[in-house]
Amino acid sequence: MIEFINTTKEFHVGQATVKALNHINLTIQKGDIFGVIGFSGAGKSTLLRTVNLLEEPTSGEVLVNGKNLTKLSKKQLREEKKNIGMIFQHFNLLHSKTVFDNVAMPLVLSGANKSKIAAQVQEVLTFVGLQDKAHRFIDELSGGQKQRVGIARALITKPTILLCDEATSALDPQTTKSILALLKRVNSEYGITILMITHEMEVIRDICNRVAVMENGQIIEEDNVLHIFSAPKQDTTKNFVQSVVRNEIPQSVYEQLNVIDGSKRIYNMKFIGVDVGQPVVSQVAKKFAVDVNVLFGNITELQGIPFGHLIVELVGSATEIQKAFLYIQSKNIHMEEVVAHEGEHTDYHQRTVGYAVHG
Protein backbone atom coordinates (compact mmCIF):
# COMPACT_ATOMS: atom_id res chain seq x y z
CA MET A 1 0.00 0.00 0.00
CA ILE A 2 1.20 3.49 -0.83
CA GLU A 3 -0.27 6.60 0.79
CA PHE A 4 0.42 10.15 -0.24
CA ILE A 5 -0.58 12.53 2.53
CA ASN A 6 -0.48 16.19 1.58
CA THR A 7 2.61 15.43 -0.43
CA THR A 8 4.17 18.55 -1.89
CA LYS A 9 7.34 18.89 -3.93
CA GLU A 10 8.89 22.16 -4.99
CA PHE A 11 11.82 22.65 -7.31
CA HIS A 12 13.84 25.81 -7.25
CA VAL A 13 15.12 26.83 -10.63
CA GLY A 14 17.07 30.03 -10.24
CA GLN A 15 14.68 32.46 -8.55
CA ALA A 16 11.56 30.62 -9.66
CA THR A 17 9.80 27.90 -7.71
CA VAL A 18 8.07 25.08 -9.54
CA LYS A 19 5.40 23.24 -7.57
CA ALA A 20 5.68 19.83 -9.18
CA LEU A 21 3.40 18.27 -6.55
CA ASN A 22 0.77 20.35 -4.85
CA HIS A 23 -0.77 18.70 -1.78
CA ILE A 24 -1.32 15.24 -3.17
CA ASN A 25 -3.63 12.96 -1.24
CA LEU A 26 -3.89 9.53 -2.73
CA THR A 27 -4.01 5.93 -1.58
CA ILE A 28 -2.90 2.99 -3.66
CA GLN A 29 -4.25 -0.24 -2.21
CA LYS A 30 -2.36 -3.50 -2.06
CA GLY A 31 -2.89 -5.43 -5.28
CA ASP A 32 -3.91 -2.41 -7.34
CA ILE A 33 -2.65 -1.69 -10.80
CA PHE A 34 -2.92 2.01 -10.33
CA GLY A 35 -2.48 4.31 -13.30
CA VAL A 36 -1.55 7.97 -13.18
CA ILE A 37 -2.18 9.85 -16.38
CA GLY A 38 -1.50 13.44 -17.30
CA PHE A 39 0.12 15.65 -19.86
CA SER A 40 3.83 16.38 -19.96
CA GLY A 41 4.95 18.37 -16.94
CA ALA A 42 1.91 17.45 -14.84
CA GLY A 43 4.17 16.01 -12.14
CA LYS A 44 3.64 12.30 -12.74
CA SER A 45 7.29 11.29 -12.65
CA THR A 46 7.88 13.41 -9.59
CA LEU A 47 4.97 11.69 -7.85
CA LEU A 48 6.35 8.26 -8.65
CA ARG A 49 9.87 9.22 -7.60
CA THR A 50 8.76 10.32 -4.14
CA VAL A 51 7.73 6.72 -3.44
CA ASN A 52 11.32 5.39 -3.44
CA LEU A 53 12.78 8.74 -2.46
CA LEU A 54 14.48 9.50 -5.75
CA GLU A 55 12.81 12.79 -4.86
CA GLU A 56 12.24 13.77 -1.28
CA PRO A 57 8.92 15.56 -0.66
CA THR A 58 9.26 19.20 0.37
CA SER A 59 6.37 18.69 2.78
CA GLY A 60 3.78 16.08 3.54
CA GLU A 61 4.40 12.38 3.67
CA VAL A 62 4.58 9.28 1.57
CA LEU A 63 3.92 6.05 3.41
CA VAL A 64 4.97 2.76 1.86
CA ASN A 65 3.30 -0.13 3.63
CA GLY A 66 2.75 2.26 6.51
CA LYS A 67 6.39 3.37 6.70
CA ASN A 68 7.66 6.88 6.09
CA LEU A 69 10.94 6.17 4.29
CA THR A 70 12.43 9.58 5.08
CA LYS A 71 12.50 8.52 8.74
CA LEU A 72 14.74 5.52 8.06
CA SER A 73 18.52 5.30 8.40
CA LYS A 74 20.53 4.95 5.18
CA LYS A 75 20.96 1.25 5.79
CA GLN A 76 17.28 0.67 6.53
CA LEU A 77 16.36 2.69 3.47
CA ARG A 78 18.57 0.52 1.25
CA GLU A 79 16.87 -2.54 2.68
CA GLU A 80 13.44 -1.02 2.13
CA LYS A 81 14.24 -0.19 -1.51
CA LYS A 82 14.48 -3.90 -2.26
CA ASN A 83 10.79 -3.94 -1.57
CA ILE A 84 10.16 -1.36 -4.31
CA GLY A 85 11.07 -2.34 -7.86
CA MET A 86 11.24 0.26 -10.60
CA ILE A 87 11.23 0.16 -14.39
CA PHE A 88 11.92 3.01 -16.76
CA GLN A 89 10.95 4.35 -20.16
CA HIS A 90 14.50 4.00 -21.45
CA PHE A 91 15.16 0.80 -19.49
CA ASN A 92 18.33 2.14 -17.83
CA LEU A 93 20.24 -1.10 -18.21
CA LEU A 94 24.02 -1.48 -18.13
CA HIS A 95 25.38 -1.86 -21.65
CA SER A 96 28.66 -3.17 -20.30
CA LYS A 97 26.98 -6.20 -18.77
CA THR A 98 25.06 -9.23 -19.94
CA VAL A 99 21.37 -9.82 -19.32
CA PHE A 100 22.34 -12.13 -16.46
CA ASP A 101 24.61 -9.57 -14.81
CA ASN A 102 22.04 -6.80 -15.21
CA VAL A 103 19.33 -8.85 -13.58
CA ALA A 104 21.68 -10.08 -10.86
CA MET A 105 22.82 -6.57 -9.94
CA PRO A 106 20.39 -5.86 -7.06
CA LEU A 107 21.43 -9.14 -5.42
CA VAL A 108 25.13 -8.49 -6.04
CA LEU A 109 24.74 -5.13 -4.33
CA SER A 110 23.36 -6.79 -1.24
CA GLY A 111 26.13 -9.37 -1.22
CA ALA A 112 24.10 -12.50 -1.96
CA ASN A 113 26.07 -15.66 -2.72
CA LYS A 114 26.63 -16.87 -6.26
CA SER A 115 24.42 -19.95 -6.21
CA LYS A 116 21.46 -18.05 -4.79
CA ILE A 117 21.95 -15.36 -7.45
CA ALA A 118 22.12 -17.90 -10.27
CA ALA A 119 18.95 -19.65 -9.14
CA GLN A 120 16.96 -16.46 -8.72
CA VAL A 121 18.13 -14.93 -11.99
CA GLN A 122 17.14 -18.13 -13.77
CA GLU A 123 13.71 -17.97 -12.15
CA VAL A 124 12.90 -14.37 -13.08
CA LEU A 125 14.35 -14.69 -16.57
CA THR A 126 12.06 -17.65 -17.13
CA PHE A 127 9.13 -15.64 -15.83
CA VAL A 128 9.76 -12.83 -18.34
CA GLY A 129 10.50 -15.31 -21.12
CA LEU A 130 14.20 -14.56 -21.60
CA GLN A 131 15.78 -17.72 -20.17
CA ASP A 132 17.70 -18.28 -23.41
CA LYS A 133 19.08 -14.73 -23.52
CA ALA A 134 20.97 -14.75 -20.22
CA HIS A 135 24.39 -14.33 -21.80
CA ARG A 136 23.47 -11.76 -24.40
CA PHE A 137 24.51 -8.16 -24.08
CA ILE A 138 21.85 -5.48 -23.81
CA ASP A 139 22.60 -3.96 -27.21
CA GLU A 140 21.74 -7.27 -28.82
CA LEU A 141 18.12 -7.11 -27.63
CA SER A 142 14.97 -5.50 -29.01
CA GLY A 143 13.19 -2.76 -27.08
CA GLY A 144 10.59 -5.19 -25.74
CA GLN A 145 13.28 -7.61 -24.63
CA LYS A 146 15.15 -4.79 -22.90
CA GLN A 147 12.04 -3.89 -20.94
CA ARG A 148 11.66 -7.56 -20.00
CA VAL A 149 15.19 -7.43 -18.62
CA GLY A 150 14.18 -4.29 -16.72
CA ILE A 151 11.19 -6.09 -15.27
CA ALA A 152 13.29 -9.13 -14.35
CA ARG A 153 15.81 -6.87 -12.60
CA ALA A 154 12.99 -5.18 -10.70
CA LEU A 155 11.50 -8.51 -9.61
CA ILE A 156 14.72 -10.17 -8.48
CA THR A 157 14.50 -8.79 -4.95
CA LYS A 158 10.88 -10.00 -4.62
CA PRO A 159 9.37 -6.55 -4.11
CA THR A 160 5.76 -5.92 -3.09
CA ILE A 161 5.57 -2.73 -5.13
CA LEU A 162 6.55 -2.03 -8.74
CA LEU A 163 6.90 1.53 -10.01
CA CYS A 164 6.65 2.02 -13.78
CA ASP A 165 7.65 5.34 -15.32
CA GLU A 166 6.29 5.37 -18.88
CA ALA A 167 7.42 1.77 -19.19
CA THR A 168 5.92 1.29 -22.63
CA SER A 169 6.29 4.76 -24.12
CA ALA A 170 9.39 3.83 -26.11
CA LEU A 171 7.78 0.70 -27.56
CA ASP A 172 5.61 0.03 -30.59
CA PRO A 173 1.91 -0.84 -30.04
CA GLN A 174 2.44 -4.58 -30.47
CA THR A 175 5.33 -4.71 -28.01
CA THR A 176 3.43 -2.44 -25.64
CA LYS A 177 0.62 -5.01 -25.51
CA SER A 178 3.01 -7.82 -24.66
CA ILE A 179 4.75 -5.81 -21.94
CA LEU A 180 1.40 -4.79 -20.46
CA ALA A 181 0.33 -8.43 -20.46
CA LEU A 182 3.54 -9.28 -18.63
CA LEU A 183 2.90 -6.56 -16.04
CA LYS A 184 -0.57 -7.95 -15.54
CA ARG A 185 1.00 -11.32 -14.74
CA VAL A 186 3.42 -9.63 -12.35
CA ASN A 187 0.36 -8.32 -10.55
CA SER A 188 -1.73 -11.47 -10.61
CA GLU A 189 0.94 -14.13 -10.05
CA TYR A 190 3.14 -12.34 -7.54
CA GLY A 191 0.47 -10.08 -6.07
CA ILE A 192 2.69 -7.06 -6.65
CA THR A 193 1.06 -3.65 -6.37
CA ILE A 194 1.82 -1.64 -9.51
CA LEU A 195 1.93 2.13 -9.73
CA MET A 196 2.34 3.17 -13.33
CA ILE A 197 2.44 6.53 -14.96
CA THR A 198 1.66 7.12 -18.58
CA HIS A 199 0.28 9.62 -21.00
CA GLU A 200 -1.49 6.93 -23.00
CA MET A 201 -5.08 6.13 -22.08
CA GLU A 202 -4.75 2.76 -23.86
CA VAL A 203 -2.35 1.67 -21.16
CA ILE A 204 -4.87 2.61 -18.46
CA ARG A 205 -7.65 0.86 -20.35
CA ASP A 206 -5.63 -2.30 -20.88
CA ILE A 207 -4.38 -3.05 -17.40
CA CYS A 208 -5.28 -0.58 -14.67
CA ASN A 209 -8.07 -1.02 -12.16
CA ARG A 210 -7.83 2.51 -10.77
CA VAL A 211 -6.64 5.74 -12.27
CA ALA A 212 -5.77 9.25 -11.17
CA VAL A 213 -5.57 12.16 -13.56
CA MET A 214 -2.89 14.74 -12.83
CA GLU A 215 -2.65 18.35 -13.90
CA ASN A 216 -0.37 21.09 -12.61
CA GLY A 217 0.88 19.01 -9.72
CA GLN A 218 -2.58 18.08 -8.52
CA ILE A 219 -4.85 15.08 -8.79
CA ILE A 220 -7.90 16.43 -10.56
CA GLU A 221 -9.86 13.20 -10.70
CA GLU A 222 -9.46 9.72 -9.27
CA ASP A 223 -11.69 6.68 -9.54
CA ASN A 224 -11.89 3.12 -10.75
CA VAL A 225 -11.28 2.74 -14.45
CA LEU A 226 -14.89 1.94 -15.36
CA HIS A 227 -16.14 5.11 -13.68
CA ILE A 228 -13.50 7.23 -15.32
CA PHE A 229 -14.26 5.84 -18.74
CA SER A 230 -18.02 5.99 -18.38
CA ALA A 231 -18.42 9.27 -16.57
CA PRO A 232 -15.31 11.44 -16.78
CA LYS A 233 -15.87 14.73 -14.97
CA GLN A 234 -12.94 16.99 -15.78
CA ASP A 235 -12.23 18.24 -19.29
CA THR A 236 -8.74 16.78 -19.26
CA THR A 237 -10.14 13.41 -18.24
CA LYS A 238 -12.74 13.62 -20.99
CA ASN A 239 -10.00 14.32 -23.50
CA PHE A 240 -8.04 11.29 -22.39
CA VAL A 241 -11.11 9.07 -22.49
CA GLN A 242 -11.97 10.33 -25.94
CA SER A 243 -8.52 9.38 -27.13
CA VAL A 244 -9.47 5.71 -26.84
CA VAL A 245 -13.25 5.65 -26.68
CA ARG A 246 -14.50 7.74 -29.55
CA ASN A 247 -17.66 8.91 -27.94
CA GLU A 248 -18.60 11.65 -30.31
CA ILE A 249 -21.30 11.04 -32.82
CA PRO A 250 -20.12 11.01 -36.41
CA GLN A 251 -21.23 13.82 -38.68
CA SER A 252 -23.00 11.32 -40.97
CA VAL A 253 -25.41 10.54 -38.12
CA TYR A 254 -26.32 14.20 -37.80
CA GLU A 255 -26.82 14.37 -41.52
CA GLN A 256 -29.38 11.59 -41.19
CA LEU A 257 -31.28 13.78 -38.72
CA ASN A 258 -31.90 16.31 -41.47
CA VAL A 259 -33.81 13.83 -43.56
CA ILE A 260 -35.65 12.28 -40.62
CA ASP A 261 -39.43 12.10 -40.61
CA GLY A 262 -41.84 11.52 -37.72
CA SER A 263 -41.38 7.77 -37.78
CA LYS A 264 -37.69 7.67 -36.86
CA ARG A 265 -35.56 8.55 -33.90
CA ILE A 266 -31.86 8.17 -33.37
CA TYR A 267 -30.41 7.12 -30.02
CA ASN A 268 -26.99 6.74 -28.54
CA MET A 269 -26.88 3.59 -26.41
CA LYS A 270 -24.04 3.39 -23.90
CA PHE A 271 -23.02 0.01 -22.60
CA ILE A 272 -21.09 -0.44 -19.45
CA GLY A 273 -20.72 -3.91 -18.13
CA VAL A 274 -23.86 -5.26 -19.74
CA ASP A 275 -24.27 -7.66 -22.59
CA VAL A 276 -23.45 -5.61 -25.55
CA GLY A 277 -25.37 -5.12 -28.69
CA GLN A 278 -27.07 -7.90 -30.49
CA PRO A 279 -29.28 -9.46 -27.78
CA VAL A 280 -30.90 -6.17 -26.79
CA VAL A 281 -31.16 -4.91 -30.32
CA SER A 282 -32.71 -8.09 -31.64
CA GLN A 283 -35.05 -8.41 -28.65
CA VAL A 284 -36.32 -4.89 -29.24
CA ALA A 285 -36.99 -5.69 -32.86
CA LYS A 286 -38.88 -8.83 -31.86
CA LYS A 287 -40.86 -7.44 -28.94
CA PHE A 288 -41.98 -4.18 -30.48
CA ALA A 289 -43.19 -2.99 -33.80
CA VAL A 290 -39.97 -1.12 -34.47
CA ASP A 291 -37.04 -1.66 -36.77
CA VAL A 292 -33.62 -1.17 -35.28
CA ASN A 293 -30.79 -0.04 -37.52
CA VAL A 294 -27.30 0.22 -36.13
CA LEU A 295 -25.75 3.36 -37.61
CA PHE A 296 -22.47 3.40 -35.78
CA GLY A 297 -20.78 1.47 -33.03
CA ASN A 298 -17.67 1.48 -30.90
CA ILE A 299 -17.20 -1.19 -28.30
CA THR A 300 -14.05 -1.85 -26.38
CA GLU A 301 -13.27 -3.87 -23.30
CA LEU A 302 -12.37 -2.62 -19.83
CA GLN A 303 -11.02 -5.22 -17.44
CA GLY A 304 -12.86 -7.90 -19.34
CA ILE A 305 -16.11 -5.92 -19.33
CA PRO A 306 -17.53 -4.71 -22.63
CA PHE A 307 -17.77 -0.99 -22.79
CA GLY A 308 -18.80 1.38 -25.52
CA HIS A 309 -21.69 2.79 -27.47
CA LEU A 310 -23.97 2.05 -30.37
CA ILE A 311 -25.90 4.58 -32.34
CA VAL A 312 -29.20 3.11 -33.42
CA GLU A 313 -32.11 4.30 -35.41
CA LEU A 314 -35.55 3.20 -34.20
CA VAL A 315 -38.20 3.21 -36.91
CA GLY A 316 -41.85 2.86 -36.01
CA SER A 317 -44.79 4.67 -34.48
CA ALA A 318 -44.15 7.13 -31.69
CA THR A 319 -45.76 4.90 -29.05
CA GLU A 320 -43.82 1.79 -30.11
CA ILE A 321 -40.56 3.75 -30.12
CA GLN A 322 -41.36 5.01 -26.62
CA LYS A 323 -42.04 1.45 -25.42
CA ALA A 324 -38.81 0.22 -26.95
CA PHE A 325 -36.96 3.10 -25.33
CA LEU A 326 -38.31 2.23 -21.88
CA TYR A 327 -37.52 -1.43 -22.44
CA ILE A 328 -33.93 -0.72 -23.29
CA GLN A 329 -33.58 1.48 -20.26
CA SER A 330 -34.99 -1.26 -18.09
CA LYS A 331 -31.96 -3.30 -19.20
CA ASN A 332 -29.76 -0.76 -17.47
CA ILE A 333 -28.51 0.74 -20.68
CA HIS A 334 -27.81 4.43 -20.66
CA MET A 335 -29.66 5.88 -23.64
CA GLU A 336 -29.72 9.36 -25.07
CA GLU A 337 -31.60 10.66 -28.01
CA VAL A 338 -29.48 12.25 -30.67
CA VAL A 339 -31.01 15.56 -31.64
CA ALA A 340 -30.05 18.08 -34.28
CA HIS A 341 -27.38 20.40 -33.03
CA GLU A 342 -26.86 24.05 -33.57
CA GLY A 343 -23.64 25.21 -35.10
CA GLU A 344 -20.76 22.81 -34.87
CA HIS A 345 -21.39 21.60 -31.36
CA THR A 346 -22.25 18.00 -30.84
CA ASP A 347 -24.25 18.35 -27.64
CA TYR A 348 -27.25 16.21 -27.45
CA HIS A 349 -30.33 16.26 -25.36
CA GLN A 350 -30.24 13.71 -22.60
CA ARG A 351 -33.03 11.44 -21.56
CA THR A 352 -31.43 9.24 -19.08
CA VAL A 353 -32.78 6.99 -16.42
CA GLY A 354 -29.95 5.12 -14.73
CA TYR A 355 -27.16 2.98 -15.78
CA ALA A 356 -25.21 0.32 -14.11
CA VAL A 357 -21.60 0.56 -13.25
CA HIS A 358 -19.71 -2.41 -12.04
CA GLY A 359 -16.36 -2.39 -10.36
Added chain:
Amino acid sequence: MKVSTQIIINALLDTLYMVSISLIFGAILGFILGIVLVVTRKGHILENKIIFSIVNPVVNTLRSIPFIILLVAIIPFTRLLVGTAIGTTAAIVPLVLHIGPYISRLIENSLLEVDEGIIEAAKAMGASPFQIIHKFLLPEAFPSLILSVTTATIGLIGATAMAGAVGGGGLGDVAITYGYQRFDNVTILVTVVLLVVLVQIIQSIGNTIERKLRRVA
Protein backbone atom coordinates in the same frame (compact mmCIF):
# COMPACT_ATOMS: atom_id res chain seq x y z
CA MET B 1 79.77 11.72 -34.79
CA LYS B 2 77.37 8.82 -35.01
CA VAL B 3 75.11 7.75 -32.18
CA SER B 4 75.46 4.11 -31.33
CA THR B 5 72.47 1.79 -31.45
CA GLN B 6 73.02 1.18 -27.76
CA ILE B 7 72.34 4.80 -26.92
CA ILE B 8 69.12 4.74 -28.89
CA ILE B 9 68.01 1.55 -27.20
CA ASN B 10 68.79 2.95 -23.76
CA ALA B 11 66.88 6.11 -24.64
CA LEU B 12 63.90 4.05 -25.76
CA LEU B 13 63.98 2.13 -22.49
CA ASP B 14 64.22 5.39 -20.53
CA THR B 15 61.21 6.71 -22.39
CA LEU B 16 59.23 3.54 -21.76
CA TYR B 17 60.23 3.65 -18.09
CA MET B 18 59.20 7.26 -17.63
CA VAL B 19 55.97 6.81 -19.56
CA SER B 20 54.89 3.67 -17.76
CA ILE B 21 55.73 4.73 -14.22
CA SER B 22 54.25 8.19 -14.60
CA LEU B 23 51.24 6.71 -16.34
CA ILE B 24 50.58 4.41 -13.39
CA PHE B 25 50.81 7.19 -10.81
CA GLY B 26 49.20 9.75 -13.11
CA ALA B 27 46.29 7.43 -13.77
CA ILE B 28 45.78 6.78 -10.06
CA LEU B 29 45.83 10.52 -9.40
CA GLY B 30 43.68 11.20 -12.46
CA PHE B 31 41.06 8.60 -11.57
CA ILE B 32 40.76 9.86 -8.03
CA LEU B 33 40.50 13.51 -9.07
CA GLY B 34 38.22 12.70 -12.02
CA ILE B 35 35.81 10.73 -9.87
CA VAL B 36 35.86 13.44 -7.20
CA LEU B 37 35.14 16.09 -9.85
CA VAL B 38 32.11 14.12 -11.01
CA VAL B 39 30.50 12.93 -7.81
CA THR B 40 30.92 16.13 -5.81
CA ARG B 41 29.39 18.37 -8.45
CA LYS B 42 25.95 19.87 -7.98
CA GLY B 43 23.15 17.34 -8.01
CA HIS B 44 25.46 14.33 -8.08
CA ILE B 45 25.63 11.42 -5.67
CA LEU B 46 28.08 13.00 -3.24
CA GLU B 47 27.45 16.67 -3.92
CA ASN B 48 29.97 18.68 -1.94
CA LYS B 49 30.47 22.32 -2.74
CA ILE B 50 33.64 22.73 -0.68
CA ILE B 51 35.55 19.78 -2.12
CA PHE B 52 34.47 20.56 -5.67
CA SER B 53 35.44 24.21 -5.41
CA ILE B 54 38.89 23.24 -4.17
CA VAL B 55 39.67 20.40 -6.59
CA ASN B 56 38.29 22.07 -9.68
CA PRO B 57 40.58 25.16 -9.67
CA VAL B 58 43.61 23.12 -8.59
CA VAL B 59 43.17 20.85 -11.60
CA ASN B 60 42.67 23.85 -13.84
CA THR B 61 45.81 25.51 -12.54
CA LEU B 62 48.00 22.45 -13.02
CA ARG B 63 46.51 21.98 -16.48
CA SER B 64 47.32 25.51 -17.51
CA ILE B 65 51.03 25.43 -16.63
CA PRO B 66 53.16 24.44 -19.64
CA PHE B 67 55.05 21.26 -18.84
CA ILE B 68 58.50 22.70 -19.36
CA ILE B 69 57.73 25.37 -16.73
CA LEU B 70 56.16 22.92 -14.32
CA LEU B 71 59.27 20.77 -14.66
CA VAL B 72 61.50 23.56 -13.42
CA ALA B 73 59.06 25.19 -11.01
CA ILE B 74 58.62 22.13 -8.84
CA ILE B 75 62.29 21.17 -8.56
CA PRO B 76 62.32 21.72 -4.75
CA PHE B 77 59.23 19.55 -4.39
CA THR B 78 60.76 16.86 -6.59
CA ARG B 79 63.94 16.86 -4.53
CA LEU B 80 61.89 16.51 -1.38
CA LEU B 81 59.96 13.60 -2.79
CA VAL B 82 62.62 11.48 -4.54
CA GLY B 83 65.82 12.91 -3.08
CA THR B 84 67.11 14.31 -6.35
CA ALA B 85 65.98 16.79 -8.94
CA ILE B 86 67.82 15.34 -11.93
CA GLY B 87 67.61 12.07 -13.80
CA THR B 88 64.93 9.80 -15.10
CA THR B 89 63.27 9.15 -11.76
CA ALA B 90 63.21 12.84 -10.93
CA ALA B 91 61.43 13.52 -14.23
CA ILE B 92 58.61 11.25 -13.16
CA VAL B 93 57.38 13.64 -10.44
CA PRO B 94 56.55 16.53 -12.78
CA LEU B 95 55.28 14.07 -15.39
CA VAL B 96 52.75 12.71 -12.87
CA LEU B 97 51.70 16.21 -11.82
CA HIS B 98 51.33 17.10 -15.47
CA ILE B 99 49.42 14.05 -16.65
CA GLY B 100 47.32 13.39 -13.51
CA PRO B 101 45.12 16.48 -13.85
CA TYR B 102 44.95 15.94 -17.61
CA ILE B 103 43.70 12.39 -17.07
CA SER B 104 41.26 13.63 -14.44
CA ARG B 105 39.54 15.86 -17.01
CA LEU B 106 39.34 12.99 -19.50
CA ILE B 107 37.94 10.69 -16.81
CA GLU B 108 35.50 13.37 -15.77
CA ASN B 109 34.20 13.66 -19.33
CA SER B 110 33.94 9.90 -19.73
CA LEU B 111 31.99 9.52 -16.49
CA LEU B 112 29.68 12.39 -17.33
CA GLU B 113 28.81 10.66 -20.58
CA VAL B 114 27.19 7.82 -18.65
CA ASP B 115 23.42 8.11 -18.96
CA GLU B 116 21.85 9.65 -15.86
CA GLY B 117 19.21 6.95 -16.05
CA ILE B 118 21.84 4.42 -15.00
CA ILE B 119 22.48 6.33 -11.79
CA GLU B 120 18.75 6.62 -11.28
CA ALA B 121 18.34 2.86 -11.62
CA ALA B 122 21.24 2.31 -9.22
CA LYS B 123 19.68 4.60 -6.63
CA ALA B 124 16.33 2.90 -7.04
CA MET B 125 18.03 -0.42 -6.25
CA GLY B 126 19.48 1.07 -3.10
CA ALA B 127 23.10 1.15 -4.25
CA SER B 128 25.50 3.07 -1.99
CA PRO B 129 27.53 5.92 -3.52
CA PHE B 130 30.61 3.70 -3.58
CA GLN B 131 28.64 0.95 -5.34
CA ILE B 132 27.29 3.45 -7.85
CA ILE B 133 30.84 4.46 -8.76
CA HIS B 134 32.29 0.97 -8.69
CA LYS B 135 29.45 -1.13 -10.15
CA PHE B 136 27.72 1.34 -12.47
CA LEU B 137 29.71 4.43 -13.48
CA LEU B 138 33.15 2.90 -14.02
CA PRO B 139 32.00 -0.24 -15.91
CA GLU B 140 29.67 1.79 -18.13
CA ALA B 141 32.39 4.33 -18.89
CA PHE B 142 35.14 1.72 -19.26
CA PRO B 143 35.56 1.71 -23.06
CA SER B 144 35.68 5.48 -23.06
CA LEU B 145 38.11 5.43 -20.12
CA ILE B 146 40.45 3.21 -22.12
CA LEU B 147 40.49 5.77 -24.91
CA SER B 148 41.17 8.50 -22.37
CA VAL B 149 44.13 6.63 -20.96
CA THR B 150 45.41 6.01 -24.49
CA THR B 151 45.24 9.72 -25.26
CA ALA B 152 46.99 10.48 -22.00
CA THR B 153 49.76 7.98 -22.73
CA ILE B 154 50.48 9.63 -26.05
CA GLY B 155 50.53 13.00 -24.32
CA LEU B 156 53.04 11.57 -21.88
CA ILE B 157 55.37 10.47 -24.67
CA GLY B 158 55.40 14.05 -25.88
CA ALA B 159 56.08 15.36 -22.41
CA THR B 160 58.97 12.94 -21.80
CA ALA B 161 60.81 14.56 -24.70
CA MET B 162 61.19 17.61 -22.50
CA ALA B 163 62.48 15.55 -19.58
CA GLY B 164 65.93 16.05 -21.06
CA ALA B 165 65.83 19.47 -19.45
CA VAL B 166 66.36 17.82 -16.07
CA GLY B 167 68.65 15.11 -17.40
CA GLY B 168 65.81 12.67 -17.66
CA GLY B 169 67.08 10.98 -20.80
CA GLY B 170 64.80 9.27 -23.25
CA LEU B 171 64.29 9.50 -27.00
CA GLY B 172 63.44 13.18 -27.00
CA ASP B 173 66.61 13.98 -25.10
CA VAL B 174 68.73 12.03 -27.60
CA ALA B 175 67.07 13.78 -30.51
CA ILE B 176 67.86 17.17 -29.01
CA THR B 177 71.40 16.57 -27.77
CA TYR B 178 72.66 14.46 -30.67
CA GLY B 179 70.42 15.58 -33.43
CA TYR B 180 69.55 19.23 -32.90
CA GLN B 181 72.71 20.41 -31.16
CA ARG B 182 75.11 18.33 -33.25
CA PHE B 183 73.28 18.38 -36.58
CA ASP B 184 72.94 14.61 -36.68
CA ASN B 185 69.97 14.21 -39.02
CA VAL B 186 70.03 10.44 -38.94
CA THR B 187 69.55 10.45 -35.18
CA ILE B 188 66.65 12.88 -35.46
CA LEU B 189 65.10 10.64 -38.08
CA VAL B 190 65.59 7.46 -36.08
CA THR B 191 64.17 8.90 -32.87
CA VAL B 192 61.26 10.49 -34.69
CA VAL B 193 60.46 7.21 -36.41
CA LEU B 194 60.65 5.40 -33.08
CA LEU B 195 58.35 7.92 -31.43
CA VAL B 196 55.87 7.69 -34.30
CA VAL B 197 55.89 3.91 -34.15
CA LEU B 198 55.45 4.00 -30.38
CA VAL B 199 52.49 6.33 -30.63
CA GLN B 200 50.92 4.22 -33.37
CA ILE B 201 51.30 1.05 -31.36
CA ILE B 202 49.77 2.59 -28.25
CA GLN B 203 46.90 4.13 -30.17
CA SER B 204 46.03 0.89 -31.91
CA ILE B 205 46.23 -1.10 -28.69
CA GLY B 206 43.87 1.42 -27.11
CA ASN B 207 41.48 1.33 -30.05
CA THR B 208 41.47 -2.45 -30.17
CA ILE B 209 40.68 -2.80 -26.48
CA GLU B 210 37.99 -0.16 -26.73
CA ARG B 211 36.36 -1.85 -29.71
CA LYS B 212 36.47 -5.22 -27.98
CA LEU B 213 34.80 -3.72 -24.93
CA ARG B 214 32.13 -2.02 -26.99
CA ARG B 215 31.70 -5.26 -28.91
CA VAL B 216 31.67 -3.59 -32.32
CA ALA B 217 32.82 -5.67 -35.25
